[in-house]
Amino acid sequence: MKVLFWGTPAFALPALRALSEEGHVVVGVVTQPDRPAGRGREVAMSPVKQEALAEGIPVLQPEKARGDEFMARIRALDADVSVVVAFGQILKPEVLAVPRLGSINIHASLLPELRGAAPIQWAIVRGHTESGVTIMRMEAGLDSGPMLLRVEEPIQPEESASELGARLAEIGAEALVETLALMESGGIGEEPQDHARATYAPKVDRDTARLDWSLPADEVALWIRGMDDVPGAWSPLEGRGTVKLFRPKVVEDRGGAPGEVLRADEDGVVIACGFASVRVREVQPPGKRRMPAADWVRGRGVRAGDRFEAHPAAAGAPDVQA
Numbered sequence: 323m324k325v326l327f328w329g330t331p332a333f334a335l336p337a338l339r340a341l342s343e344e345g346h347v348v349v350g351v352v353t354q355p356d357r358p359a360g361r362g363r364e365v366a367m368s369p370v371k372q373e374a375l376a377e378g379i380p381v382l383q384p385e386k387a388r389g390d391e392f393m394a395r396i397r398a399l400d401a402d403v404s405v406v407v408a409f410g411q412i413l414k415p416e417v418l419a420v421p422r423l424g425s426i427n428i429h430a431s432l433l434p435e436l437r438g439a440a441p442i443q444w445a446i447v448r449g450h451t452e453s454g455v456t457i458m459r460m461e462a463g464l465d466s467g468p469m470l471l472r473v474e475e476p477i478q479p480e481e482s483a484s485e486l487g488a489r490l491a492e493i494g495a496e497a498l499v500e501t502l503a504l505m506e507s508g509g510i511g512e513e514p515q516d517h518a519r520a521t522y523a524p525k526v527d528r529d530t531a532r533l534d535w536s537l538p539a540d541e542v543a544l545w546i547r548g549m550d551d552v553p554g555a556w557s558p559l560e561g562r563g564t565v566k567l568f569r570p571k572v573v574e575d576r577g578g579a580p581g582e583v584l585r586a587d588e589d590g591v592v593i594a595c596g597f598a599s600v601r602v603r604e605v606q607p608p609g610k611r612r613m614p615a616a617d618w619v620r621g622r623g624v625r626a627g628d629r630f631e632a633h634p635a636a637a638g639a640p641d642v643q644a
Contacts (some may be wrong), residue, residue, distance in 0.1 A: 323502055326401035326421060327379075328352045328387075333367040333487055334407035336495035337428055341405070344499050349399040350380045351638060352387065354410050380531060387411050394462040396420050403505070405498065406460060410532065418460050423505060428494040430487070432472055435464035442490065443483045444523040447548035453477050455494040457501045459511065459512060466520070468512035472500050476582040480571070482550035518532040526553060533567070534633035535580035539598035543570040546600070557581070557630040563608030565630075575599040581630035590615040591624055 323346045327338055330353050341348050351374040359366040368377075380399075383391050387409075389539050397420055404418065404425035418425040431441035433456040438444075440490060445453045454474040461467040473493055477486060504510040531549040533556065549555040554566035554630050571590075578584050578594035585592040590603040606612040607623050618624060 323347070324400065324402045324508060325351045325409075325502075326350050326352065326396060326399055326404045327370075327374075328404060328409040328413075329370045330354045330368045331408050332409045333430075333491045334370050334409075336371055336491045337405065337407045337498050337535050338373055339426075339504075340371060340495040340499050344502075345555055346502065348374075348377075348379050348438040348484065349397070349401050350382060352384070352396070352409065355385055358492045369624045383573070385415055387413055391627050393417070393420070401558065403502070404460075404529050407494070412464075413460065415462050426470065426498075426501065427458050427460050427465070427467075428498055429456045429458055430454075430490045431523065432474060433458060433465060433469055434517060436514040436523040437520055438523040439525040441523040442487045443526050443548045445548075446481070446483050446486065447544050450545055452476055453490065455497050457491055457494075457497050458515075464522075466515060466517065468514050470504075470510055470512060471497050480547065480569075482547045482568070484551045504561045528553050528556075531555050531632070533591065534635060535630060536596040536632065539572045539595040539600045543572050546570040546602070549614075557633075559624065559630055560628055564605035565608065566612070567602045568604035568612065570600045571600055573601050579629070581632060583624055583626055583628040583630070586615075586619045586624050586626050588616045588619070591600055591619065593630060 325341055325348050327348050329338060351370060353368045354368045356365045356367050358364065361465060371381055387532040401421040403421045404571050406425060406427045406542050408454040431445065432454040435446055452474060454472060456469050457471040458469050459467040475490065475493055531553045533545060550568050552644045556564045559565050573592060575584050575592050577596060580594055582594045583591060584594055584599060590601045592599050592601045603615050604612060605615045605618050607618060
């Protein structure tokens with residue numbers, strides 16, 4: 323089958339590789355334009371573009387996936403189907419309809435739950451115990467098209483969004499191959515979504531990832547896991563800049579004000595929350611790499627009695643624990 327592949331981040335790579343491994347011909351790749359990235363803000367290619375160039379696949383990088391010139395270019399590729407995996411733009415119906423078999427998407431949730439840009443992150447933040455992948459036919463609505471295949475996958479205790487995302491990327495690639503095989507044989511069915519059960523997973527950004535220490539420790543821990551590793555859950559530390567926090571574990575330590583460091587030792591940094599506390603085992607201090615929290619403690623980057631600043635939304639919240 324001739325496939326036009328749409329994708330941008332590393333999450334899309336297993337699917338792109340699986341297509342070639344299964345004998346499908348990727349006639350072109352559409353990915354986001356090169357953007358400044360990293361601390362140096364140097365212009366960088368997307369992971370999907372790098373993979374496509376290494377494999378000699380033609381690459382298209384429209385600022386907006388529309389217009390007569392772009393439409394003519396994708397029609398000329400004569401694809402049988404478009405496969406979309408975390409591309410990063412909303413595609414218009416006329417774009418979706420170009421291949422003879424239309425366009426399908428790998429979505430990292432069990433639709434109709436968690437439609438939108440960040441289903442993996444919000445599945446963890448909201449305390450879900452199960453996630454998965456849905457292969458769906460794309461239409462004008464937001465992740466609302468009929469479902470072709472769903473694969474359930476449990477969320478492991480203490481699993482981060484980056485860890486879950488890596489697993490779902492591989493599961494999605496396998497589900498994609500199975501779906502295409504069924505499409506080729508004419509044995510694929512389409513199940514409409516129950517729109518009344520739809521929930522949404524909006525895009526996350528730096529503001530989303532700021533921690534609110536007035537929340538109970540179990541919610542703070544979910545937030546840290548859900549924002550790992552991009553954008554990374556963060557909090558300002560007493561005017562010394564923002565610190566990103568990773569690998570939390572709920573502990574029963576109490577007594578400090580929300581955001582106060584109760585202990586800082588070889589086991590990590592224990593921080594008071596609205597109820598109970600979290601032990602953080604990895605951190606990224608300002609201008610530094612991600613590191614074990616114990617290394618930060620040994621370097622005197624933090625000590626008991628230091629205080630992470632309150633979230634602006636928590637103004638007026640109680641300053642002591644029950």
